[in-house]
Every structure is written in C-alpha cells, then in structure tokens.
Amino acid sequence: MSTECPLSPEVFTAKTFRSNLKPIWCPGCGDYGVVTALYRALAAIKRPPHEIAFISGIGCSSRIPGYTTAYGFNTVHGRALPIAQGIKMANPELLVLVAGGDGDGFSIGGGHVPHAIRRNLDLTYIVMDNQIYGLTKGQLSPTSPRGKKTASTVYGSMEDPVNPLLYVLAYGAGFVAQGVPADMEGLANLLEEAIRYPGFSFVNIQSPCITYGEPDTQLKTQKTRMRKLEAEGHDSSNRLRAMELAQEYGRTLYTGVFYRNPNPPPTYESQIRERQQELNGKDMALEQLLGAKDAENGNLVAG
Amino acid sequence: MVDDLIIGMAGSGGDGIVSAGESLISAAAAEGYFAILTKSFGSQIRGGESSCRLRVSTRPVLNPGGTLSVAVVLNWEDFLKFGAELPVGANTVVVYETKTGVEPAVIPLGGVTPAVVFAAPMEAMALKAAGTMQAKNSVVLGLLAGWFGLARKSILKGISKKFARKGAAVLEGNERAFAAGLEYAEQHPLSADRQLSPPAPTAGRKLLTDGNDMCGAAALFAGCKFFGGYPITPASEIMQYLGREIWKYGGSLLQAEDEIAGVAAAVGASFAGVKAMTATSGPGLSLKTEVLGLASVAELPLVCVDVQRGGPSTGMPTKAEQADLFAAVFSAHGDTVRPVLAPISVADTFGITVEAFNIAEQYQTPVIVLSDQEIAQRKEIVTPIDTSRFKLIERLKPTEQELDQYTRFRFTESGISPLSHPGMKGGNYLAAGIEHNEQGAPTASGEMHARMNDKRLRKMDPLKQRHDLFVLEGDPDATIGLISWGSVAGVALEALHLARAEGLKARLLVPKLLYPVAEDVYREFFAPLRKCLVIEQSHQGQLYRIIRMWVPVPPEFQVLAKSGSNPISPEEVLEKIRLMARA
Numbered sequence: 001m002s003t004e005c006p007l008s009p010e011v012f013t014a015k016t017f018r019s020n021l022k023p024i025w026c027p028g029c030g031d032y033g034v035v036t037a038l039y040r041a042l043a044a045i046k047r048p049p050h051e052i053a054f055i056s057g058i059g060c061s062s063r064i065p066g067y068t069t070a071y072g073f074n075t076v077h078g079r080a081l082p083i084a085q086g087i088k089m090a091n092p093e094l095l096v097l098v099a100g101g102d103g104d105g106f107s108i109g110g111g112h113v114p115h116a117i118r119r120n121l122d123l124t125y126i127v128m129d130n131q132i133y134g135l136t137k138g139q140l141s142p143t144s145p146r147g148k149k150t151a152s153t154v155y156g157s158m159e160d161p162v163n164p165l166l167y168v169l170a171y172g173a174g175f176v177a178q179g180v181p182a183d184m185e186g187l188a189n190l191l192e193e194a195i196r197y198p199g200f201s202f203v204n205i206q207s208p209c210i211t212y213g214e215p216d217t218q219l220k221t222q223k224t225r226m227r228k229l230e231a232e233g234h235d236s237s238n239r240l241r242a243m244e245l246a247q248e249y250g251r252t253l254y255t256g257v258f259y260r261n262p263n264p265p266p267t268y269e270s271q272i273r274e275r276q277q278e279l280n281g282k283d284m285a286l287e288q289l290l291g292a293k294d295a296e297n298g299n300l301v302a303g
Numbered sequence: 304m305v306d307d308l309i310i311g312m313a314g315s316g317g318d319g320i321v322s323a324g325e326s327l328i329s330a331a332a333a334e335g336y337f338a339i340l341t342k343s344f345g346s347q348i349r350g351g352e353s354s355c356r357l358r359v360s361t362r363p364v365l366n367p368g369g370t371l372s373v374a375v376v377l378n379w380e381d382f383l384k385f386g387a388e389l390p391v392g393a394n395t396v397v398v399y400e401t402k403t404g405v406e407p408a409v410i411p412l413g414g415v416t417p418a419v420v421f422a423a424p425m426e427a428m429a430l431k432a433a434g435t436m437q438a439k440n441s442v443v444l445g446l447l448a449g450w451f452g453l454a455r456k457s458i459l460k461g462i463s464k465k466f467a468r469k470g471a472a473v474l475e476g477n478e479r480a481f482a483a484g485l486e487y488a489e490q491h492p493l494s495a496d497r498q499l500s501p502p503a504p505t506a507g508r509k510l511l512t513d514g515n516d517m518c519g520a521a522a523l524f525a526g527c528k529f530f531g532g533y534p535i536t537p538a539s540e541i542m543q544y545l546g547r548e549i550w551k552y553g554g555s556l557l558q559a560e561d562e563i564a565g566v567a568a569a570v571g572a573s574f575a576g577v578k579a580m581t582a583t584s585g586p587g588l589s590l591k592t593e594v595l596g597l598a599s600v601a602e603l604p605l606v607c608v609d610v611q612r613g614g615p616s617t618g619m620p621t622k623a624e625q626a627d628l629f630a631a632v633f634s635a636h637g638d639t640v641r642p643v644l645a646p647i648s649v650a651d652t653f654g655i656t657v658e659a660f661n662i663a664e665q666y667q668t669p670v671i672v673l674s675d676q677e678i679a680q681r682k683e684i685v686t687p688i689d690t691s692r693f694k695l696i697e698r699l700k701p702t703e704q705e706l707d708q709y710t711r712f713r714f715t716e717s718g719i720s721p722l723s724h725p726g727m728k729g730g731n732y733l734a735a736g737i738e739h740n741e742q743g744a745p746t747a748s749g750e751m752h753a754r755m756n757d758k759r760l761r762k763m764d765p766l767k768q769r770h771d772l773f774v775l776e777g778d779p780d781a782t783i784g785l786i787s788w789g790s791v792a793g794v795a796l797e798a799l800h801l802a803r804a805e806g807l808k809a810r811l812l813v814p815k816l817l818y819p820v821a822e823d824v825y826r827e828f829f830a831p832l833r834k835c836l837v838i839e840q841s842h843q844g845q846l847y848r849i850i851r852m853w854v855p856v857p858p859e860f861q862v863l864a865k866s867g868s869n870p871i872s873p874e875e876v877l878e879k880i881r882l883m884a885r886a
Contacts, residue, residue, distance in 0.1 A: 021733075021744055053575065053725040058736070066733045066745065071725040073574055074735040074745075075567070076597050082531075082564035086571025086579070087725070089555045090529050094575065094725050115560040272555045279550045 012046045014039035021066045030207030030219060031060060031128055033181025035067050038097075038126075040184075041191035042068075047095045054097045055084040057104035060135045061128035061207065064099050078109030081116045081125065085268075088121045092269035095195065096123040103133050106162045107142040117171040117200050121268045124194045127164060128207035131217070138212040145250055150212070165246035165258060168202045169239065174261035175201035176242065178254060181208075182222035186255060193257065199264045206253065222253065229256035237262045304500045306361045308451060309368040311389040312443070313354035314377030319440035324355035325682070326444055326465065330457035331357075332511045332684045335502035337364045339649075340682040343388055344621055352381035354389060359453070361500050365648070366793035367681070369872025371395050372497060373451065375443055377425070379403055379411055387870055394418050396497055398446065400425050418495050423487065432483040433476030441477040445484020452498035455485065510685045514652045514678035517685075518608060519544030521656035522580050526695060527606070528554035529572035529579040531565040533587065536620040537676040538610035541582040562590040566607065570594055573603045574734055576724030578660055582608035585627050586616065588671075592634045595669045599639045599759065601734045602712070602722070604663035604698055606656070611675040611789075613867035623677035624867025625789050626841035631671045632818045632849060638756050640763050642666070643818040644772070645673040647792040649683035654693070655815055658772070661696040666762050667722055673817065675840075677790040698722050706730055711743045714754065718762030767821040775828070777803070777810035783883050784828065784835035784857070785811040788846055791871055795838050798876035805877075807884050817846065820853040834859040834883045838876055842866045859883075 017039045025031050042052070052070035056062035058077035065072030075083050084098040105113060105127045116125070132150065133139040139152035142162040149156050168176055175197040179187040187205065194201035208217045215221070229236070234245065234256070242259035310327070314320045321342050328340040338359040345351035358368045370392035376382040376399035382389065391397060395417040397410065401424040405411070410420060423446060429438040441462060448455040462481055466474040512520075519541050522530070530549060532542045542558065549556050554577075559565035565581050572579040583591060588609045598605045611627045613619030631643045642662050646655035652674060659670040701709055701721035706729035713720045723730025733743040738755060740746050774792070777785075777799050787795035792813040799811045812828045814821070829835065835857045837847040844864035850856065863879055865871055 048728070050728045050731050051726060055571070063745075066735075069731055071731050072733040072735075073571075073601075074733060074737060075570075076593055076736050079563060079567040079594060082559060082567035083571035083574070085557065086529060086531055086568030086573075087575040089557060089568070090572035090575035090577045090579070091724075091726060111560060112564055115564070272550075275550045276553055276555070280553075 010048060012043045014043050017042045017049060017068050017070065019067055019069050023067055024063055025060060026210050028210035028219075029060070030130065030181045030205070030209070031064065033184060033187065033219070034061070034126070034128055034205055034207055035064055037179075037181065037184055037187040038068070038191055040188035041195060044192050045095070045195055051093070052095045052097065053084070053087050054099070055080045055087065056098070057100040057109060058135075059101035059104050059133070061099060061101045062104060070097070078104055078107075079112070080104065081109060081112040084123055085116060085119065085121050088123055088269060089272060092273065096121075097126065097195070098123055099126040099128065102127060102129040102131065102143040102164065103141045106164055106167065110142070110162070113168065114171040117168060117173045119268045120174065120199045120265060122199055124191075124201045124203065126191070126203050126205060128205050129164060130207050130209040130213055131161070132209050132212045134209045134212055161250060163246065163249045164204045165249050166243060169243050169246055169259060173202050173259070174199040174264055176258045177202070177256060178204045178206065178258065180206050180222045180226055180253070180255055182219045183226060183255060186228070190256070197260065197264065199261070199267050225253040226255045227252060229254050229258065236260045304496065304498050305372070306500050307368075308359050308372050308497065308499050309370070310357045310359070310373040310375065310447065311354065311371040312375040312377075313352065313382040313385055313389060315381050316351050316353050318353070318377045319437065320377065321353055321355045323440040323443050324357050326458060326461045327357050327359070327447065327453065328682050328684065329461050329511060330454040331359045332509045333457040333460070334454045335509065336360065336684065337362060338684045339364045339367050341367045341677060342680065343385060345384070352384045354382070354385050356389065359499065361502055364683075365797045366790070366873065367677075369870070369874045373398065373447070374417070375447070376400065376403070377439070379405060383411065388868070390872075391415050391417055396450075396493060396495060397421065398423055402426050419493055421491070421493070428483045428487065429480050432479040435476065438477050438480035441480035442484040445481040445486075446488050449485045449488025450493050450497065508687055510687055511682060512649060512685060513540070513680055513682050514646070514649045514674055515540035515610070515680065516544050517649050517652040518582070518656050518672070518674065518679075519548065521653040522606070522660070523548060523552050524690060524693070525657045525660035526578050527580050527660065528552075528577035529569060530554070530556045530581065531559050531568035531572070531579070532581050532583065533559055533562045533565045535562070535584045535587050537612055537679050538582045538584045538587070538608065540679070541608060541610070562587040563594060566591040566594045569605055570598050570603055573598070573605050574601070574724065576726065578604065578664065580606040580608070582610065584610050584612050584620070585614040585618065585630065588627060588630055589634070593636070595641065596636050596639065597736045598669040599635065599641060600637070600736055600738070602667040602720070602759065603734070604667055605669040606659045606663050606672065607669055608656075608672045608674060610679040611673060619868055621676065622868035623675045623790060624841060625673070625675060625791065625839050626845060626867065627673060628817060628841065628845040628849065631673055638760065640760055640819050642668065642670045642763065642766055642816070643673060644670065644815055645789045645817055646678060647774070647789060647813060647815065649678055649681065650685040650688065651815070652678060653688050657693050657695070661694075662766065664698045665696045665719070666766070667698060667719060668763065673789060675790050701730060710741050712739060712741045712755070712758070714741060714758060718758045763819055766816065767819055767823065769816055769821065770824060772814070772816035773821070773824050774813035774815070775810070778808040779810070780831065781808040781810040782831060782833040783807075783809040783880060784832040785809060785838060785876070785880070786814070786835065786846070786850070787811070787838040788814055788817060789840075791838055791840050794871050794873050795876055797873040798880060801873060801877045802880045807880055809880055818849075820849065822854050825850060825854040829854065829857050832857040835861070836879055836883065837862045837864075838871060839864055840867055840871065
C-alpha cells in the first residue's frame with residue numbers, strides 16, 4: 001500500500017465545481033444534466049474555480065453560475081455576453097464561461113451575439129435552449145416553433161423561430177456545437193472541447209422544459225431522436241456543410257460539433273495585449289496625458 | 304486698454320470661422336492669456352452655419368460671457384441664425400463683410416445701435432493677397448490682431464505651423480492675407496479703444512484643452528483600465544481620447560455594439576477587478592439605467608459620464624442643457640442612491656472625474672458625472688494642474704483572514720464590505736442582480752431585502768458631509784443667496800463678482816455633489832438668507848425642485864431657469880441680484 005501523498009494538493013473532480021446551493025429547477029429539468037456535464041468538463045480542464053468567471057443573464061438556466069464554485073455573475077436579462085467580454089478584456093487570464101436561455105441569447109440579447117462572434121474573445125457561450133420562457137411561466141420564446149400555443153400565444157404563434165445554429169454560423173463563430181443532456185458523456189466532451197477552443201465557442205444545448213415543454217422534446221425521447229454528427233460522417237471543418245445541417249434545426253436532432261475552425265484566428269485579447277505592449281507606458285503627469293496629441297494639434301502650449 | 308474681450312464670429316461652413324477661433328485661442332495661450340472658445344454649429348455634418356465665441360482675458364475666465372465686445376459677420380443670414388448665442392449691444396464693435404452689400408446704417412440688428420459698425424472687404428483682400436477666398440479667415444485674424452492688439456507674433460507662428468504641411472504657396476498666401484488684414488486695421492483705426500492689455504507677467508506654461516479630453520485624462524490618472532461606450536454627440540471625444548491613450552497605460556477600450564453593451568462591459572471589467580468607465584449623453588443614459596441598477600445591487604464601482612445636451616430624445620445634440628439631473632438622480636429602479644457629480648469648468652472636470660472614481664471605488668457604487676456640451680466641447684486655457692494633490696482611492700479588498708471564510712456582502716458598520724475579484728483565491732462568490740444574503744445567495748426574504756437596502760443606502764451617508772464638494776463664495780452675512788451648478792456656475796460666479804463691485808452683498812453656493820442631497824450644507828447656507836435664486840439651464844429648474852424635496856428653503860426661493868441653448872449671461876444674473884437687493 002502506498003503511503004505517498006499526491007504531489008499536487010489540487011485534485012479536480014466534478015465535486016470541486018459543485019456549490020452547496022440547491023437548484024431552483026423543477027425535477028426532471030434538462031438543466032440538471034447540463035450543470036453535471038459542465039462539472040465533468042471543468043474537472044477535465046483542471047483550472048481552479050477561482051480562475052473561472054461564469055456569467056449568465058436571466059431565466060431558469062441563468063441560475064447556473066450559482067450552482068458552481070466559480071466566481072459567478074448572474075446579471076440582467078440579455079446582457080451576459082457584453083459583461084463577459086468586459087471581464088475577459090480586463091483579465092484575459094480568466095477562463096470565462098457564459099450561459100443563458102434561448103430568450104436571453106436570441107431575443108432580448110440577440111443583438112449582442114453577432115458582435116461577440118466577430119470580436120472573437122476566447123469565451124464559451126452555452127445556451128440552454130428549451131423553446132419556452134419557463135421562469136415567467138410559459139410564454140412564446142424566440143425558438144418556439146411556428147404554431148406553438150403558449151400562455152402568450154393561446155391561438156398559436158404566427159412567426160418562424162430563430163435558428164440559433166445557423167445564426168452563429170452565419171456570423172462566423174469558430175466553434176459551433178449542439179448537445180443534449182440525455183447524452184451526458186457526449187455533452188461533457190462537447191463542453192470540454194468548446195472550452196478548449198481558442199476563441200468564441202458556442203454550444204446549443206437542447207435542454208427540455210419538463211413543465212411547459214412538448215413531450216417529444218423530453219430527455220427520454222432525446223435518446224431515440226438524437227443523431228450524432230460524427231456517426232453521420234460529418235467533416236466539422238466544412239462550414240458550408242455545417243450550415244446545411246444546421247438548417248435541420250427543429251426537425252432533426254443533430255448532436256456534436258457542426259463546425260470547428262481548423263485555423264483559429266487571433267483572439268481579441270491577444271490583439272489587445274499586442275497593442276498595449278506596442279504603445280506601452282508613459283508618465284502619469286497631466287501634461288503628458290493631455291499633451292499626447294500636441295505634436296499634431298498644438299494641444300499643449302508652452303508659455 | 305481692456306482686460307476682457309469677447310469676440311463672436313459667424314459665417315457659413317466653409318469660411319473657416321471656427322478654425323480662426325482656434326488659431327486665436329492657441330495664440331492667446333502661448334502669450335499667457337486666459338480664454339474660453341465655444342463653437343456652435345447648425346446640425347449639418349458639413350456646410351451650414353458655423354460660429355465661435357472667444358473670450359480672452361488677463362484674468363482666469365469663468366464663462367463664455369454675455370454681450371459681445373466684437374462681432375465678426377461674414378454674412379448676415381448665418382450670423383442672425385445664432386440669435387442670443389451672439390448678442391450685440393451698445394458697446395459692441397461690429398465688423399462685417401463689405402460684399403454683403405448692407406449699409407452700416409441699416410444693419411439687421413433689430414434696433415440695437417452698436418458702438419462701431421465697420422464694413423471691411425475681407426473676401427476681396429483674401430483674393431488679392433492669396434488668390435483664394437479660403438484665406439478669408441487669415442484676413443480676419445489680421446484685422447483682429449491689428450484692431451484689438453491680439454498676439455500677432457503668436458498668430459503668425461500658428462499660421463505657419465498650420466499651413467506648413469500644405470506647401471509653400473498656401474502658407475505664403477495665408478501669411479500675405481494676415482498681413483493685409485493687419486495693414487487694413489492699421490490704416491483704418493477704430494474710434495473706440497478695444498486694445499487688450501498685455502497678459503500678467505507671471506503667466507507661465509498653460510494647457511489648452513476641452514472638457515472631454517480633460518475627462519479622459521483624469522480617468523487615466525485615476526487608474527481607469529477599461530472603457531466601454533458607443534458614439535454619441537457630444538460625448539464621443541471621451542471615447543476617442545481614451546481610444547488613443549488607454550492602451551499606453553495598460554488598459555483597453557471597447558466600442559460596443561450599443562449603449563447597453565458599453566456599460567455592461569464596463570460593469571464586467573469592474574467585476575474583474577479594474578477601474579472602469581462609460582460615457583454617453585441623455586438618450587444613452589436612458590439605455591444604460593438597467594445596468595446601472597445591476598452595479599448598484601452587485602455593489603460594483605463604476606463611473607458613468609453623461610455629457611448633457613438638449614433633450615428629451617434626440618433633442619438638440621449640439622447644444623448644452625442641464626436637464627438630465629432628474630434622470631441621473633431618479634431614473635434608477637428600486638431604492639437606490641447613485642452619487643451624482645458635476646464639474647463647473649474644463650479645469651474642474653479633472654478633479655471631479657478623479658473624485659467620481661474615488662467615490663465609486665470607496666463606496667462600491669456607480670457614480671454619474673454630469674458634464675454638459677458646453678464644458679465638454681469648449682476649449683479652455685487651463686493653468687497646469689498639480690496632480691500631486693489628488694489622492695487615489697482603491698476598493699476595499701478582503702484580507703487573507705477574510706478570504707478564509709469569505710462573505711462578499713457582509714454587514715459592516717459602514718455598510719462597505721470587502722470586495723474580491725475573479726483570480727483571487729478564496730474570494731469566489733456569486734454576484735447577482737437578484738437580491739441576496741450576505742454570502743451572495745439569492746433570497747426573496749423581505750427582511751433580508753430591507754437589511755440589504757439599508758446597507759446599500761447607509762454606506763453613502765458620509766458623502767452628505769463632503770463640504771469640499773461645494774464652492775461657497777461671497778459675504779457670510781449676506782441675506783441674498785445664489786445657487787448654480789455645472790457650466791452655469793461660472794456665470795453665477797462672475798455675476799457675484801459684479802454685484803460685489805456694486806456694493807451688493809450676496810453669497811453663492813455651487814454644489815459639485817448633486818446627489819445625495821447634502822442637507823446640512825444647504826441648511827447652513829440657507830440659515831441667514833432671506834432670498835435665494837437658483838440659476839440653471841433647464842426649463843423646469845431641476846436642481847431648484849430637487850433641493851425643495853429635501854431641505855426647508857428660505858422664504859423667497861426663486862429660480863432663473865432656461866431651456867438649453869438660451870444662454871444665461873452674467874449681466875442678466877446681476878440684474879436679478881439688483882432686483883432682489885431692492886425689494
């Protein structure tokens with residue numbers, strides 16, 4: 001029997017990342033699976049919780065940062081992405097995770113998604129897509145299918161849903177995947193891969209709402225409906241094919257990586273660091289601060 | 304000789320009037336004068352009418368002044384569009400373009416008879432000297448240098464600096480145009496003496512800058528490491544300044560996709576542990592208010608600058624107004640106190656911005672700085688600021704011991720709890736817009752909500768004792784009082800000086816801390832007063848009304864309130880003081 005202590009006191013298991021807050025989610029909610037998969041992914045990534053900033057918006061799924069031991073920020077509805085970008089810009093060393101629901105990401109916060117993508121900060125955006133507003137008790141969401149009857153559309157919705165996969169692919173996201181909590185191992189692996197991708201990564205998780213969701217979206221049916229992209233022979237470096245497959249959103253339940261940029265471009269934060277180094281350091285005297293443009297405009301005047 | 308000269312010039316966009324004003328103020332700064340240059344445009348991007356007003360003096364200048372000493376009119380139609388912004392009076396020297404074809408006796412000034420009216424062939428002189436009408440503004444500079452004794456050497460130096468890049472022909476043309484103007488002025492002396500006295504011999508090195516650049520510089524000095532914002536008139540220059548400078552000091556800047564994302568990113572940066580700022584104008588402030596509420600409840604430091612313009616909505620983006628005070632004070636949802644500060648000049652913008660960062664960090668709260676279009680965009684000659692007198696405050700961080708069992712929102716006597724940030728081991732916590740307990744866990748308990756509200760409000764109480772955030776001037780035993788804030792405070796201050804020169808006793812209070820209302824400061828100020836006048840640039844008199852909400856006021860408590868873009872002059876305030884003294 002070995003008497004050796006482990007060399008590193010830091011041993012990361014799923015438990016390391018689980019907080020003692022009890023989730024408010026309904027029994028049977030898909031989000032339980034999501035947070036469990038995330039614990040596993042983080043255990044594999046091996047960054048200590050205090051080096052992780054986990055940002056969310058508002059909604060059932062946005063409660064998720066509180067159920068982890070990371071630094072959490074449960075912000076306002078729809079603004080998780082810009083807040084997360086400010087965090088990453090202020091401290092690029094942090095591992096930054098962003099999470100929210102389909103309403104948070106593709107309705108009230110939908111305007112921020114393209115900009116987060118084109119800036120390409122190294123953060124991972126996890127959307128728990130349940131096609132309904134659960135926390136406000138069952139209204140139409142941006143991913144609800146046309147014709148869906150909800151508390152706010154009693155006669156059925158008259159508009160087409162947003163396609164989150166096509167949306168982010170169209171704006172050039174470098175990593176786009178979809179997972180289901182019914183496939184715990186697959187989801188944990190997807191999240192790990194997304195976090196490891198050096199740039200903006202997006203994971204759409206079909207996370208069923210047990211209370212307001214349709215029966216055919218629940219965990220049990222996910223197992224029979226899901227089709228793994230890998231098994232279908234999809235080449236995840238083929239963006240156009242990924243977009244073709246993404247059009248099946250709402251019909252075919254594909255899981256796995258739709259697209260992974262084989263040549264990730266430089267991240268925003270790496271360019272910030274370059275610029276800071278290039279322009280680096282000056283005296284703090286007011287004359288210097290204000291005089292920086294004096295050569296051009298004669299802003300600072302010598303008496 | 305005069306000590307103080309107010310020059311107003313107007314023409315159409317291509318006349319180079321504003322450029323002439325800029326040349327004059329640079330020259331005045333180089334010679335050691337004090338001056339303020341305000342520019343005014345129509346809302347066109349290019350072309351249309353443009354004007355500037357330069358007040359130059361041997362003493363520090365407190366405001367752009369009232370009636371013009373000199374009016375330069377390149378065409379009457381454009382000049383008259385500025386109305387009350389360029390007022391002509393009985394002491395004004397009016398110089399106008401001969402080509403306008405108007406006889407001196409019938410100039411369209413609505414019955415005002417100026418001291419001197421002079422038609423000069425400015426365009427013809429430019430054509431003759433430089434071969435182009437574009438040199439018209441150099442002719443104007445020559446005329447002004449000649450008639451008013453303005454810094455001719457420094458102006459010439461400025462001309463050569465400005466045109467050197469454009470080639471020898473352009474440079475020489477402008478030099479000849481300047482000489483032609485100068486010669487014309489010498490050959491046609493004015494009947495009234497308007498020669499400016501030489502500057503004080505002690506005049507040393509000066510800074511020439513505007514409020515927006517000053518605000519950006521102060522942010523850097525205060526240690527701001529992140530700016531998030533969105534272009535909006537008249538605040539964009541803060542972002543532009545920082546976009547050029549902040550990288551040099553290890554910071555970064557995000558021109559966000561909208562106003563909300565700008566402030567949201569700044570809140571994120573503050574959560575991550577750095578000093579952060581956003582800047583905007585009225586409509587942007589409305590968009591940012593939800594996220595400001597988040598910063599209040601998550602107790603995160605943040606500076607939000609609102610460069611006020613005419614409102615509501617798009618209103619008058621290029622004109623100053625002080626009508627966002629209600630929005631700054633009251634637009635928060637929930638029971639929140641957000642400190643609101645206002646600088647009174649370009650120079651003061653430095654100290655107030657630094658103060659805003661200090662208050663934000665000390666009390667872990669968003670702070671709103673209410674600048675306005677006038678301060679933000681006017682050029683001012685400023686005595687260099689002794690930055691060593693500013694102390695910088697950093698947020699309270701948890702000690703090693705506190706990190707052992709970290710409690711982010713711990714109830715303390717002051718209401719301020721140590722604040723960790725991601726990366727700090729042991730400091731892990733959940734920040735949230737949701738009401739929370741001491742640990743940060745969400746709660747819906749009424750008792751906890753009340754205690755947290757009390758904590759968040761109580762921690763701000765010491766601010767109400769900050770007498771240093773008020774300017775108090777005048778006779779302590781006066782029974783007549785004045786209150787004014789922001790850019791209008793300089794007008795009130797000058798009116799006070801004028802009143803005292805007439806032997807009228809009055810006292811002026813200028814709050815730079817507008818909220819929370821420092822009740823004791825006002826109470827002390829009001830104690831000996833019989834009458835008090837609040838002077839401000841808003842239609843309702845917003846400060847006047849806010850004071851009445853919190854403090855018992857003197858028997859006669861009045862307001863001189865005007866909508867934006869309707870200048871308030873020192874003479875006008877003086878007249879009010881005279882009336883108050885008489886009754």
